[in-house]
Amino acid sequence: MYALVENNTVTKLFTYPKGFVLNNVQYSSDIFTKWSIAEKNAIGIYEVITDSTNKKDEQYYINTNEQFTFADGQVTRSWGTATAKQLEDSNATDENGVELDPVVVIKGLKSQKKDIIKQQASGLLEQTDWYNHKALDDDTYTIPDNIKTYRANVRAKSNEMETQIDACTNVDELKALYEYTTQEDGTQTRPLAEFPQEI
Secondary structure, three states, X not given: OEEXXXXXXXXXXXXXXXXXXXXXXXEOOOHHHHOOHHHHHHOOEEEEEEOOOOOXXXXXXXXXXXXXXXXXXXXXXXXXXXXXXXXXXXXXEOOOOOEOOOOOEEOOHHHXXXXXXXXXXXXXXXXXXXXXXXXXXXXXXXXXXXXXXXXXXXXXXXXXXXXXXXXXXXXXXXXXHOOOEEOOXXXXXOOOXXXXXXX
16 A cells, blocks of 8 residues: 655555556556655655554454554554444444334344354254254154264353353453464364364
8 A cells, every 4th residue: 555645644545556646747557566665755655554553353343543644754554542342232222322112232242242153053953953853753763862962062062152252251351262272283272162073
């Protein structure tokens, strides 16, 4: 990304090389790749340096105040302080802060994550549902023990994951549940663990 600086102020951004007009002079997109840094800087074109110090994972935070500043011959892209997304459910309100009637629930991150867990568990169980259907239709059929065990383990793991999510008291704790680390044997694990392997 490049920026045009005029009178020490960023006036235009170039997310990809393209031609432009500056002071009645037409410049082609080639200047971004063929000109030296000094040549670009001489007409006010600077490569943008990104400072991600305040930028946080958008899945868990709302990043605010993206800004482009020019100082000491350098254009810097940065953000203001990130705000954690809502962890718990809340009831929607109107412009006066009064709860809507009927009640409209805005799901927080915990509920969103638990919904995903439930969907994943449901998808895994669906693959062996036919065993249950067959047992209901045929009194002589017995569901194999390994299928019963697998289905019980999926449900147990789903409940365990939801309990871990519910126990989080802030966004960083929730985020940490999903962060993988590499073990000595090269495998990757996360605190939330995984569902049983499909059979």
